[in-house]
Amino acid sequence: MTDAKRPAGAVGWLGLLVIVALGINLRPILTSVGPLLTEIRDATGLGFQGASLITVLPVLCMGLFALALPWLGRWLGESRGMLGGLLAIAVACVWRLLLDSGVALIASAVLAGTGVAIIQALVPGVIKRWFPDRVPSAMGLYSASLMAGGGTAAVLAPIVAVRFEHWQSGLGIWAIPALLGIALWWWLRPREVQPNSAAPVGEHWFASRRAWLLALYFGLINGGYTSMVAWLPLYYRQLGWSAEGSGQLIGLMTIFQVLAALSVPLLIRGSLDRRPWLCLCLLIQLGGFAGLLLAPLQATALWVALIGYGLGACFALSLTLTLDHLPDPRAAGSLAAFVQGIGFIITGIIPYITGALRDLTGDFQASWLLLAVCVVLMLGVTLRFVPEGYARAMRGGA
Template sequence: MMGGMASQETRTTTPTSIRTSEASEPSTPSTRAWTTRLLVLGIVLAALNLRPAITSLGALLEEVRDGLGMSGSLAGVLTSVPPLCFAVFGVMAPRLARRFGPGAVVCAGMAAITAGLLLRPYAGSTPGFLAASALALMGIAVSNVLMPVIVKHWFPDRVGSMTGLYSMALALGTATAAAVTVPMTETLGGSWQTGLAVWAGLAAAAVLPWIPFVRRRGAEPAEPSTARPEHARGEPPVALRVTRSRTAWALAVFFGLQATAAYITMGWMPQIFRDAGVPASTAGLLLAVTMVMGVPLAFVIPRVATRLPHQGPIALALGVCGLAGYAGLYFAPAAGAWAWALLLGVSNCAFPLALTMVGMRARTGAGVAQLSAFAQSTGYLLSIPGPLLVGVLYQHSGGWGLPIALMTGLMIPQMLVGVLAGRNRTVEDEATR
């Protein structure tokens, strides 16, 4: 992460598989440089593919619903599938990485994304569409969990810059899919199947850089001398019961509520604008504006957060932007559409804040790993009902008043738990009392 967190992150324990590969496969500086460049390319391409499966569907949700005869409630189920898959399959990622190596798992994840994106438009039924979507989201889930791990393992002295590059690529992929899916679909003949399937090409390209890492459980870190095991510094790992920590629970709830807001935005915001009379292509651009706000703010927010003793004020400021954006969607969705898209884009940057606080609320690398697994898995589980409820309320009320009221109501507790999670304390202190 950025700033003061870098010192914590650079102390991540080097995996046994990495140390073994170093001992058994001595490398020359040119080989190490080639490996580093290939990993950077792989990280960027993988990050680009972690959201287009979701935002491209949001841009064409109305066409997909009509094509498959899907009700509003079923569409709500569809928008709840991403957090469900992230919660269920993301938990499997560390175990798979220990067995097969993180590079091999990410390569398999990119292949799953490719297959899912290629199959789902032509499944011919709602269950088939959901199954193929789940396959793609499974690949996203394991890659989503392992990408920060890979950055810490192979770039221990460049965690901040590589995390920034990864975050920028993720936001860029998210925004690009939202912006170009509708016009690209029209250019390719107007078929929503083609408009969704074309993103499989980007995922297929992301498979290639990871193929060299499939046959070995690890690869060399860029600077192996800087990654030292914790026990070498006299810091034995401590077994934590994270569930005893109030800060861990506050962070998990904060993560879940911000994820709820993000997936409601990605799944439903274009439809809100289209129902207000905004053209489909413009609605996609508005979602792209919301998503692209994460590119610059992913750099700024972690830097600011690590310099503050309490991150609660940032959570409050982001929440206020969200409340203002929801108010605009309720009273004048079309007239101020660009302003509401910007405000909601700022509000959705609670995600990098949550990741930053994960690193700041634990003292050791082991503590960060435990807290991250708990906060993300619990948070994604908590985020599942939100998009589904929006679909149900939209179908039964016939408008967006009640769904927007739900979004507004969820923002209040998000701000409150953000203040609690932002207090200057660590889970080690709370979980060992």
């Protein structure tokens, strides 16, 4: 592809392909761990809280680096940021092929999480700029690819580990899609006139009450995902399931996450009010967590499917809701970076808390109850997002 410049908004299917390639690489570093956690703990001696750091620290990195985007963006730039992020993921995965200690595994998680953080902080602004009239559709496709990458890794990681006879291979093979993503970004991304910085100078949101509300909302509405990735396979391993069977539960959850992300643009077509659909999807999540609490071995697939659909729709809807608040692509991208920054810190802490509850109580029932309570609280918060109030809220109103 030539470097001919094209205006923002003229991006076609090649741009969508690049977005999909980026999304696919953002979750395998998390989801490949859960199905192999028994083998990892046996080999490294990590406890539940120590093992939770493999999930918690990358998600915290996602938050911290997103918050630093207004400063890092001026130095790093969008293209270098994307390439550097993909390279960090690839290097971390190759490192995982060679490591044999818990400390090294946690360190590789931090490196990979840094790469993921940079990419996903930049993607919403790219989508808003490349697809100004198709934000919900592009965001849905991005969310679906992100979740599909995570689910594929959860299903294939134990299969690869068995095939190559050591658990490290199930974690390290995900360097391949990262390297493919580097090639696609380098060769296929739309060339366009764009600013030198990845975030607008001076656009910081720490003083905005609405930005903080959106960030807390994003973190709590999506908090179930990291806990499911960290603990659902292990939960069913302890109930007698195999590594492959427990990993397939994440795969099933992912199928419904993808279906939800792809269906969101159809659901919200013609309306700027996201509240009815957010409430519906939160109730669907709640039904799934209630099932895990009350009947985990009966209708397991139904509970996991409900959780997956609810989480998948909430992720896409909550990011779309954030972008709806501002018409300018750069400002909206900066707001989305802040929301993801605070939100992913919250989301990263949740599996640590649920793991600690498991250590304290001896089972995961208290963990599932905590997630259900968070969903109920977010139902109340959802009612505050009235479209007619976006402009006033961003000017400093309630």
